[in-house]
Amino acid sequence: MTESYIPILGLPMSGKTTFLAALWHLLxxxxxxxxxxxxxxVGNHEHLNRIVAAWRRCEEMSRTSIAEETTVRIHAHDxxxxxxxxxxFPDLSGESFELQFSSRSCTKDYVADFAKAAGLILFVNADRxxxxxxxxELQELVGPADAPNELARDWSANLVPEQARVxxxxxxxxxxxFERRRRKFVIAISAWxxxxxxxxxxxxxxxxxxxxxxxxxxxxxxxxxxxxxISAQGGNAKSERERLLAQVPSERLRCVGxxxxxxxxxxxxxxxxGD
Amino acid sequence: xxxxxxxxxxxxxxxxxxxHEHEVSDRVPLRHGEAMTAAEVERFLLAKPANLVSIIGExxxxxxxxxxxxxxxxxxxxxxxxxxAGSHTIVGLERRSHHSRVESGYSTPETERTSLSDGLxxxxxxxVPTDNPKRRLNLFLSDRAGESYQMARSNTDLVxxxxxxxxxxxxxxLLDGSKVANKIERSGAMQNVRxxxxxxxxxxxxxxxxxxxxxTTKKDLLDKADDAAILAGRLSxxxxxxxxxxxxxxxxxxxxxxxxxxPSGGYPxxxxxxxxxxxxxxxxxxxxxxxxxxLPLPSSEMDRxxxxxxxxxxx
Ligand SMILES: Nc1nc2c(ncn2[C@@H]2O[C@H](COP(=O)(O)OP(=O)(O)OP(=O)(O)O)[C@@H](O)[C@H]2O)c(=O)[nH]1
Ligand SMILES: Nc1nc2c(ncn2[C@@H]2O[C@H](COP(=O)(O)OP(=O)(O)OP(=O)(O)O)[C@@H](O)[C@H]2O)c(=O)[nH]1
Ligand SMILES: [Mg+2]
Ligand SMILES: [Mg+2]
Numbered sequence: 001m002t003e004s005y006i007p008i009l010g011l012p013m014s015g016k017t018t019f020l021a022a023l024w025h026l027l028x029x030x031x032x033x034x035x036x037x038x039x040x041x042v043g044n045h046e047h048l049n050r051i052v053a054a055w056r057r058c059e060e061m062s063r064t065s066i067a068e069e070t071t072v073r074i075h076a077h078d079x080x081x082x083x084x085x086x087x088x089f090p091d092l093s094g095e096s097f098e099l100q101f102s103s104r105s106c107t108k109d110y111v112a113d114f115a116k117a118a119g120l121i122l123f124v125n126a127d128r129x130x131x132x133x134x135x136x137e138l139q140e141l142v143g144p145a146d147a148p149n150e151l152a153r154d155w156s157a158n159l160v161p162e163q164a165r166v167x168x169x170x171x172x173x174x175x176x177x178f179e180r181r182r183r184k185f186v187i188a189i190s191a192w193x194x195x196x197x198x199x200x201x202x203x204x205x206x207x208x209x210x211x212x213x214x215x216x217x218x219x220x221x222x223x224x225x226x227x228x229x230i231s232a233q234g235g236n237a238k239s240e241r242e243r244l245l246a247q248v249p250s251e252r253l254r255c256v257g258x259x260x261x262x263x264x265x266x267x268x269x270x271x272x273x274g275d
Numbered sequence: 276x277x278x279x280x281x282x283x284x285x286x287x288x289x290x291x292x293x294x295h296e297h298e299v300s301d302r303v304p305l306r307h308g309e310a311m312t313a314a315e316v317e318r319f320l321l322a323k324p325a326n327l328v329s330i331i332g333e334x335x336x337x338x339x340x341x342x343x344x345x346x347x348x349x350x351x352x353x354x355x356x357x358x359x360a361g362s363h364t365i366v367g368l369e370r371r372s373h374h375s376r377v378e379s380g381y382s383t384p385e386t387e388r389t390s391l392s393d394g395l396x397x398x399x400x401x402x403v404p405t406d407n408p409k410r411r412l413n414l415f416l417s418d419r420a421g422e423s424y425q426m427a428r429s430n431t432d433l434v435x436x437x438x439x440x441x442x443x444x445x446x447x448x449l450l451d452g453s454k455v456a457n458k459i460e461r462s463g464a465m466q467n468v469r470x471x472x473x474x475x476x477x478x479x480x481x482x483x484x485x486x487x488x489x490x491t492t493k494k495d496l497l498d499k500a501d502d503a504a505i506l507a508g509r510l511s512x513x514x515x516x517x518x519x520x521x522x523x524x525x526x527x528x529x530x531x532x533x534x535x536x537x538p539s540g541g542y543p544x545x546x547x548x549x550x551x552x553x554x555x556x557x558x559x560x561x562x563x564x565x566x567x568x569x570l571p572l573p574s575s576e577m578d579r580x581x582x583x584x585x586x587x588x589x590x
Contacts, residue, residue, distance in 0.1 A: 105302040218360035
């Protein structure tokens with residue numbers, strides 16, 4: 001039996017909690033065949049049960065607060081290798097990553113937990129406004145501004161584009177106090193259902209988050225990269241709720257990457273916890 | 276981390292690269308991410324090789340914008356045959372880019388004046404050549420308030436307080452295109468650049484090893500000048516004269532034109548900067564651990580600098 005600790009990184013609203021809820025449903029409901037299979041139901045599942053209840057009702061998760069952060073434990077085995085795995089996922093608050101970037105510090109627990117991490121998942125959400133426009137780009141869209149705007153805002157860490165913040169969060173892991181080694185790394189692009197056309201997750205990344213894409217390509221000695229597009233809710237919980245409620249819940253799921261297109265969102269986890 | 280005493284920088288504090296004294300005590304400090312001091316760059320150089328380029332120019336000539344344009348381009352994808360591999364100064368770069376973004380509330384892209392009290396700062400880029408993905412190169416670009424260069428031009432005793440030209444493998448001197456485009460300011464701007472070069476040459480700022488690029492900024496404004504043909508002639512006379520008067524005393528002297536950020540959008544962000552970046556990434560932009568006066572280096576430090584390995588393969 002191996003124990004895998006898998007930190008889940010991502011700024012607020014990146015899809016971390018929705019993924020955990022959907023994974024818990026997938027493993028406990030047994031509606032479809034998945035790569036990871038629930039082994040036994042032991043321990044405290046209060047948090048998982050709370051988030052999965054909302055997920056089954058197709059409701060949006062509430063934002064995870066820093067005070068609410070918990071680690072959930074799932075006993076499973078790999079259907080292909082028969083290996084027994086104990087998965088520990090912290091449901092971290094996106095705010096704690098914002099704070100990490102702006103305060104240039106992290107908790108001692110975060111450092112200690114990374115020492116035992118098998119690999120990590122980083123979430124970015126495909127369903128949100130793009131990075132800040134430059135003024136020149138805006139002018140290309142709407143024409144030149146006529147009057148100077150007096151509402152100038154000071155710089156703050158929260159104005160930094162997500163891709164730059166995420167790059168910096170990953171750079172932290174490359175130096176002390178973190179152990180310098182290669183880690184398996186899944187970048188999960190959540191809300192994949194909103195992505196148009198036949199783009200692969202890597203193409204999406206290259207196009208939408210070019211700085212992060214370049215960084216990951218060039219730091220494979222630190223991060224062994226797999227990109228997945230994941231739809232953990234299946235669609236928009238507000239506008240598409242009726243359609244989602246009509247489906248078998250596990251069939252709402254979608255996991256796309258390296259030749260995979262399936263409902264089995266345990267695949268990235270199986271890869272992370274594998275040898 | 277070994278605390279090397281800084282060889283030639285006197286204006287440095289004892290800050291290290293990590294944020295500290297956060298109010299919550301169970302938190303671990305991480306890299307501050309701001310622009311780096313000369314001392315921090317020296318510490319970096321003890322561990323890894325890097326190219327150092329000093330960006331020199333009078334107030335508002337476009338130094339900070341040039342550096343910010345490099346970052347802006349990498350935010351959008353590969354640039355000048357390089358891809359982005361990391362930066363120790365992301366926060367610093369982001370602060371400098373803020374005023375060119377819509378969220379800042381400004382309606383034209385602006386760069387905030389660099390303050391004199393900031394002293395000498397460096398911005399870091401780790402870059403990988405697209406045709407050699409195994410190679411990782413570090414680049415530091417210097418930035419400081421243009422007033423310091425103006426002061427050194429007028430009082431050459433101050434040249435020695437500007438160590439960056441002696442330390443860097445290349446120096447870029449900016450000629451402010453907005454002044455060149457303006458008939459009234461034109462001659463003054465050109466003569467100021469000339470005088471600055473002369474002051475640096477005569478006071479050990481530059482020497483026969485220095486590689487100098489004289490770069491005219493804001494070329495969008497040159498195009499729009501109402502006497503563009505005359506202007507072009509004056510610029511070319513100016514360059515020829517620099518060439519004939521100074522080139523023999525320098526390692527290299529060349530010229531370029533850029534539009535780092537044309538607010539009218541006629542040129543893409545970083546126009547002409549790609550050519551510069553390519554030269555900055557060449558191995559001859561390694562820091563010059565040169566034995567050039569006045570450098571009161573303790574011999575152990577000197578050895579360390581002289582025997583540092585050249586560009587290493589990554590990892
Ligand atoms: N369209 C669509 N939206 C999704 C999907 N999964 C998550 N979302 C939306 O993404 C947003 C963020 O989801 P969360 O899972 O709460 O994000 P989080 O990373 O846990 O956020 P914090 O707790 O604030 O750190 C919510 O508005 C979700 O409705 C999906 O599969 N499709
Ligand atoms: N038209 C035009 N303006 C530019 C260009 N590049 C920079 N500017 C403007 O020139 C002004 C000065 O640029 P900075 O980069 O702040 O100049 P600096 O050399 O750092 O100035 P100090 O910090 O005061 O030493 C800013 O208002 C920029 O917006 C360009 O390519 N075209
Ligand atoms: Mg959450
Ligand atoms: Mg400046």
